Structure formats: structure tokens, C-alpha cells
Amino acid sequence: MQDVAKVILLERGNLVLQLRDNKPSIEFPGMWSLFGGMIEKNEDPKEAILREIEEELCIKVEEISFLWDFTFNRKDGVKILHKIYEADISSLWGKHRLMEGQAADSFHFDQLKFLRAPPFIQELLARYQREKILE
Numbered sequence: 001m002q003d004v005a006k007v008i009l010l011e012r013g014n015l016v017l018q019l020r021d022n023k024p025s026i027e028f029p030g031m032w033s034l035f036g037g038m039i040e041k042n043e044d045p046k047e048a049i050l051r052e053i054e055e056e057l058c059i060k061v062e063e064i065s066f067l068w069d070f071t072f073n074r075k076d077g078v079k080i081l082h083k084i085y086e087a088d089i090s091s092l093w094g095k096h097r098l099m100e101g102q103a104a105d106s107f108h109f110d111q112l113k114f115l116r117a118p119p120f121i122q123e124l125l126a127r128y129q130r131e132k133i134l135e
Contacts (some may be wrong), residue, residue, distance in 0.1 A: 002078065005049035006036035007064070007085040008128055011093040014106035015125065017115070018056070021101055027074075028118040030102075036082075045083040053087070057104065058097040061087045067128070072120045084124065086132075 009016035022030040035056050039048040046064065053061050064087040072080045089096075098104045107115065109129050112122070 002080045003039040003045070003083065004036060004080055005039050005045050005052060005083045005085065006034040006124075007049050007053060007087055008067070008125070009035060009053075010086070010088045010090070011106040012090050014108050015112070016089060016093070016104060016106045017117075018098075018101040019103040019105070028121075030116070031121075032107075032115045032117045033121050034124070035104075039083070046085070049083070049085050056098070056100040058099060059089065059092040059095060061089060061092070063087065067132075070120070070124060082124075086128075 016035070017032045018035050020026065020028055020031050020033055035053060036049055037052045037056075039045050043051075046066065050061060050064065053059060064085050067084045067086050070082040070084055072082060074080060093106065096104065109125075112125055117125075
């Protein structure tokens with residue numbers, strides 16, 4: 001099983017998503033997704049997601065919270081364990097510089113249904129909305 005860290009980034013109550021590169025060699029090319037990436041061997045998942053945010057957006061997040069684990073089964077049968085985190089980057093948004101992907105933007109939850117996103121990301125965001133937004 002592969003381990004991945006992903007983060008739900010919030011900017012004034014909106015979700016910050018990454019438009020993935022349109023390369024056929026990557027999973028879900030040209031789709032909107034969460035920021036994150038692979039957890040390196042012997043790397044703490046929280047350290048991994050903080051590293052990924054800094055590498056992909058050139059911002060340093062100070063506060064981050066673990067939400068839950070989510071297992072995704074790829075079409076080739078490989079199971080991927082996603083460690084899902086949450087961070088508010090309202091004070092950092094606008095100071096970022098995108099280093100990976102085609103774009104980064106913030107979206108209100110009502111806009112998500114119009115975005116092309118991987119089904120498991122849609123599922124994660126729907127769970128987040130049910131559990132966190134509607135509390």
C-alpha cells in the first residue's frame with residue numbers, strides 16, 4: 001500500500017484546489033484536486049503534507065489538523081492510504097506562488113459540482129462538507 005498526504009485548504013471559507021497538469025503520465029490529468037503527495041519513507045505524514053504545501057505553493061503553513069484516513073483503490077488494484085489534513089490559509093492566500101499544476105484557485109462549495117474532479121476527491125469533499133461545514 002502506498003501512503004499519500006492530502007490537504008483541504010481553506011481560504012475565507014472557500015476550498016483551494018489545484019488544477020493538475022494535463023500530462024497523460026499522471027493520475028487524473030487536467031482535473032481539479034487537493035494539494036498533497038507521496039509520503040516519503042520514514043517521513044511523518046504531517047511533515048509530508050507541510051513539505052508538499054511549501055513545495056507546491058511556496059507558503060509555510062503553521063497550523064494544520066489531521067481529519068481522517070481515506071483508502072482509495074486504483075483501477076490497477078493498488079490501494080492508496082490518504083492521510084487527510086485541513087488548514088486555513090486565508091492570511092497566506094495571494095502570497096502563494098504555484099509550482100506544480102496548471103492553476104490554483106478557491107471555490108465555494110456550491111461551485112464544486114461544476115468542476116471536473118476525480119470521484120474520490122468529490123467524495124472526500126462531500127464528506128468534509130457534511131461533517132465540518134454542517135456541524
